[in-house]
Amino acid sequence: MKKISLLFVLIFALLFFLVGCNFSSDGKLNSYTLDCHYDSASHTLSGKEEVVFYNDYDNAIDELKFFLYPNSFNEGKEAVSDSYFNRAYPTGEESFGDITIESVFCNGESLPYSINDEGSILTTSLVSEIYPDETVTVEIAFTVNLANINHRLGYGENTVNFGNFYPILCVYENGFVLNSFASNGDPFYSEVANYDVTLSFDDSFTLASTGDVVSESIDNGVKTVKISALKVRDFAFTLSENFEVVSSSVGDITVNYFYYDEENFEENLLVACEAMEYFSDLFGEYPYKTINVAKTNFCFGGMEYPNLVFISDEVADAVTYKYVIVHELAHQWWYSLVGNNEYTEAWLDESLTEYSTALFFEEYEKYGMKYTDIIDGALNSYQLFVSTYESILGDIDESMNRNLGEFSTEPEYVNCVYTKGVLMFDSIRDTLGDNKFFKCLKNYFEDYAYKISTQNDIIQSFSKSAHMDLTNFFLAWLNGEVVLGN
Numbered sequence: 001m002k003k004i005s006l007l008f009v010l011i012f013a014l015l016f017f018l019v020g021c022n023f024s025s026d027g028k029l030n031s032y033t034l035d036c037h038y039d040s041a042s043h044t045l046s047g048k049e050e051v052v053f054y055n056d057y058d059n060a061i062d063e064l065k066f067f068l069y070p071n072s073f074n075e076g077k078e079a080v081s082d083s084y085f086n087r088a089y090p091t092g093e094e095s096f097g098d099i100t101i102e103s104v105f106c107n108g109e110s111l112p113y114s115i116n117d118e119g120s121i122l123t124t125s126l127v128s129e130i131y132p133d134e135t136v137t138v139e140i141a142f143t144v145n146l147a148n149i150n151h152r153l154g155y156g157e158n159t160v161n162f163g164n165f166y167p168i169l170c171v172y173e174n175g176f177v178l179n180s181f182a183s184n185g186d187p188f189y190s191e192v193a194n195y196d197v198t199l200s201f202d203d204s205f206t207l208a209s210t211g212d213v214v215s216e217s218i219d220n221g222v223k224t225v226k227i228s229a230l231k232v233r234d235f236a237f238t239l240s241e242n243f244e245v246v247s248s249s250v251g252d253i254t255v256n257y258f259y260y261d262e263e264n265f266e267e268n269l270l271v272a273c274e275a276m277e278y279f280s281d282l283f284g285e286y287p288y289k290t291i292n293v294a295k296t297n298f299c300f301g302g303m304e305y306p307n308l309v310f311i312s313d314e315v316a317d318a319v320t321y322k323y324v325i326v327h328e329l330a331h332q333w334w335y336s337l338v339g340n341n342e343y344t345e346a347w348l349d350e351s352l353t354e355y356s357t358a359l360f361f362e363e364y365e366k367y368g369m370k371y372t373d374i375i376d377g378a379l380n381s382y383q384l385f386v387s388t389y390e391s392i393l394g395d396i397d398e399s400m401n402r403n404l405g406e407f408s409t410e411p412e413y414v415n416c417v418y419t420k421g422v423l424m425f426d427s428i429r430d431t432l433g434d435n436k437f438f439k440c441l442k443n444y445f446e447d448y449a450y451k452i453s454t455q456n457d458i459i460q461s462f463s464k465s466a467h468m469d470l471t472n473f474f475l476a477w478l479n480g481e482v483v484l485g486n
C-alpha cells in the first residue's frame with residue numbers, strides 16, 4: 001500500500017522463464033476454486049470456495065485456519081485511523097461490513113468450525129489428520145456484506161472493491177500464523193496458490209481482477225466471467241459501471257488501465273508500461289500475462305494485489321498519481337512475487353517498494369522528480385518527524401521492524417517504514433556501489449520469487465551477493481540505532 005504523507009506531497013508538489021506464462025499446475029500448491037455472485041442492490045457477495053490444502057510440512061495437521069479480513073469492518077472495529085475517516089466514508093457516516101460463514105464441508109460431511117472473538121480467524125477441525133504430502137479439500141460457503149467505504153473492500157461512488165474478501169488460508173510455520181486486524185499498513189500474509197474463479201454480477205459493470213479472463217457470457221442481464229490465476233499470492237477484483245479501459249503491451253505483458261473522470265489516461269498508461277519494463281529489467285521478469293491498473297474509490301494512495309493495483313481517485317496531483325502507480329507496480333515484485341508477513345515485517349516489502357519507486361524516477365527524470373530530491377526529501381521528512389515527536393514525547397521508538405500493532409501513530413508507521421526505508425536502501429547502495437547493489441536485488445528476487453522472505457533472509461541474501469556480512473548494517477537501521485538527526 002502507499003500512504004501519501006502530507007509532508008511527502010508537499011516535498012514533491014523468472015526464475016520461471018516460462019514464455020507465455022505456461023504455468024503448470026504445481027500439485028504442491030494450495031488451490032482455491034471460487035464461485036461468487038455480487039448483488040449490487042444489497043451490496044452483498046455470496047460465495048462458495050473449495051480449498052485444496054496440501055500438507056507441505058513435516059507433521060500431521062488436524063485443523064485449518066483462515067483469515068477473515070471482511071470482519072475488520074464490523075461495528076466497533078477501527079477500519080481506518082481518525083485521520084482517514086473523512087476520506088474513507090463517502091457519506092460522512094460510519095458504515096459496517098462483515099463476513100458470515102454459512103457452512104464448512106469436507107467430503108460431503110459438515111465440519112465443525114469456530115471464529116475467534118476478534119472475528120479474524122476461522123478454524124475448522126478436520127475429520128482426520130492430514131499427513132505430509134497429503135491433501136484435503138474443504139468447501140466453505142460465505143456471505144460478505146460490504147460497507148459503504150472507500151477501502152480495499154467496500155463500495156464507493158464509482159467502484160465496488162473486493163480486496164481480501166474471501167476466507168484465505170493462514171500460512172503454516174510450526175502452526176498457523178494468526179495475524180490481527182490493523183487499521184495501518186496491510187495486515188496480510190499468504191502463500192502463492194492456484195485460483196480458478198467464477199464471478200457473476202450485473203452486466204452494467206466492468207471488471208478488473210487478478211488473473212486472466214478465460215470466458216465471459218451474459219444471460220438475462222447477468223455477466224459471468226471465468227478467470228484463471230496461477231501461482232498468485234491472493235485474488236482480488238474491482239467493479240465499476242463507469243470504467244473506461246486503455247491497453248498497451250510490454251513484451252508479452254498486456255497492461256490495462258481502468259479509469260473514470262480523467263483526461264490523463266494516456267500518460268498514466270504510459271508510466272505503468274514504463275514501470276513494468278523497468279522493474280522487469282532491473283529485478284527479474286514479470287511472469288504473468290496481464291497487469292491491471294485500476295483507479296478506485298480508495299482512501300489511501302493505492303493498494304497492491306497480484307496482477308491488479310488500486311490507485312486512489314483522491315490523488316489529485318498528476319505527478320503524485322504517477323508516483324502511486326509506480327509504487328504499487330513495484331509491489332508486484334516485493335509482496336506479490338517475493339512474499340513476506342506484512343503484519344510482522346511490513347518494512348520488508350514497503351521499504352523496498354518505496355526505494356524501487358525512487359529508482360524508477362531516477363531513470364525517468366522526465367517526470368520531474370530527481371533521485372537526489374527524493375532522498376533529500378525523505379531525510380528532511382524523517383528529521384522533521386523525529387524532532388516533532390521528540391519534542392512532544394521525549395524519547396521515541398525509531399525501529400522499523402515492529403509489527404503493525406506496535407506503531408502508535410500513522411506518521412510513526414509511515415516515517416519508520418517508508419521514509420526511513422528509502423534512506424536505508426540508499427545507504428546500502430552507497431556502501432556497496434551500483435554493480436553490487438543491483439546484483440543483490442536481482443539475486444534476492446530470483447531466490448525468493450513465489451516464496452516467503454524474512455528479515456533474516458534478505459540480510460543473508462544481500463550479504464551473500466555482496467560478499468560482505470551486512471547483518472550489523474541492516475540491524476542498526478532496523479533496530480532504530482542509526483541516527484538521522486539534524
Ligand SMILES: [Zn+2]
Binds near residue numbers: 003
Ligand atoms: Zn506499498
